[in-house]
Amino acid sequence: MESRTPFTAKDAKKLAGLSYRQLNDWDARGAVPAERDKEGGWRKFTAKQLFALMICNEIRRLYGTPVERLRFVRSFMMQEGADHLAAAIRLMAHGLHVFLLTDLKETFVMDSDLEFRDYMELGYFRVEETRPYVFFRLNEIVNRLLGATKEPMKLKPHDDVYGQKGRLDAALAVRTMPEFHVLRAVRSGKYDRVVVEVKEGLIRFVDVEGHVDNSDHEDEGGTVTVKHEDEFENVTIKRRDGRVVDVKRSLPTKFSVEENAPVLFVGQVNSATKPLTRGRDGEKPSGIAKPKTKTRRDRKTLSREDHGAPPGRTRVRDAQSRKVPKDSR
Known part of the structure; x- marks a missing residue:
């Protein structure tokens, strides 16, 4: 000036x-x-x-x-x-x-x-x-x-x-629990892959996949034990020369039509x-x-x-x- x-x-x-x-x-x-x-x-x-x-x-x-x-x-x-x-x-x-x-x-x-x-x-x-x-x-x-x-x-x-x-905030705001689920999975940094299936404009299925750290799984006598497993979790084990070289876990989640109903989140009042x-x-x-x-x-x-x-x-x-x-x- x-x-x-x-x-x-x-x-x-x-x-x-x-x-x-x-x-x-x-x-x-x-x-x-x-x-x-x-x-x-x-x-x-x-x-x-x-x-x-x-x-x-x-x-x-x-x-x-x-x-x-x-x-x-x-x-x-x-x-x-x-x-x-x-x-x-x-x-x-x-x-x-x-x-x-x-x-x-x-x-x-x-x-x-x-x-x-x-x-x-x-x-x-x-x-x-x-x-x-x-x-x-x-x-x-x-x-x-x-x-x-x-x-x-x-x-x-x-x-x-x-x-x-205000219009931009409204357009980008999270409106449903499935949207919040996807956003949280992406921002958590724990997953390498997030798959979202949409039907008639609604999120009906979300599958997240991430690597399991060596400290979170044990390999004893050919049996692999993964710690902190969630319900309905899928675990994929990759071996090479009889040794575990990679462990991945995926967590598929289904959402109903009712769960896609609009929800007002705390702090989101426009x-x-x-x-x-x-x-x-x-x-x-x-x-x-x-x-x-x-x-x-x-x-x-x-x-x-x-x-x-x-x-x-x-x-x-x-x-x-x-x-x-x-x-x-």
Whole structure:
């Protein structure tokens, strides 16, 4: 993104809502990613730096987060090779809503609402999570910054994108138990061959075949014993020079017409035709940390909260989601 000139403290005041006194205070606390043209001179901000500053102030405005707790966000967004502003613009150019989720310690994920829905369905982030995460939409912040560029512009979400996603999900969704059986067999990685017989559009027979590891069968005195045999399982033994060289097992399964009836699977309710939020500021899903009111009492209470996240919750996504070394936090 090409800006008209390097952004100044005046631009930071207008776009991020920070006064000169607040900028000085944030600078003293290490929360301002800025450069000076000379010792004691005026601050100059790149678009990347100003975007990080706008994000930090939005977190503080919504959640009353202490300035010191924003260092992780600043350090993460200012990593070499990472450009979250460009990534957000690319997503918005495709008509998507863009959100940020972070625990202010080690987790930082910026992506579209469609991707966040997938993360939650896969269990990366649970809506019933009791530990707080900061979660809000970035579209308005990005558009505010785009409006101050050399060629002002505004990117709007497109309902057609969500409609196409919903239709695609519906077309590819698993509808019956036989379809689920086939999909599970293919994804399990245990089988070398999957045979499906279809009659009048219905899956009536599925046969899966896979090799048996040496640890799963024994050859003693010409008798081969295969461990973990299932009911109605067929076992094929191949010998060479009297020795067992290969053992395969196959499991044929028949399905009736009744078993081909449509079934609604958990997590398959098709809500992809709508973004996660529709309001101006974006409504927050239940279970994700919600903005606190801007009273002094609430801010004091929030400042004592633990923003920690359980281990293993960091979602890595290319250069936009990498952990920051401890010495840079």
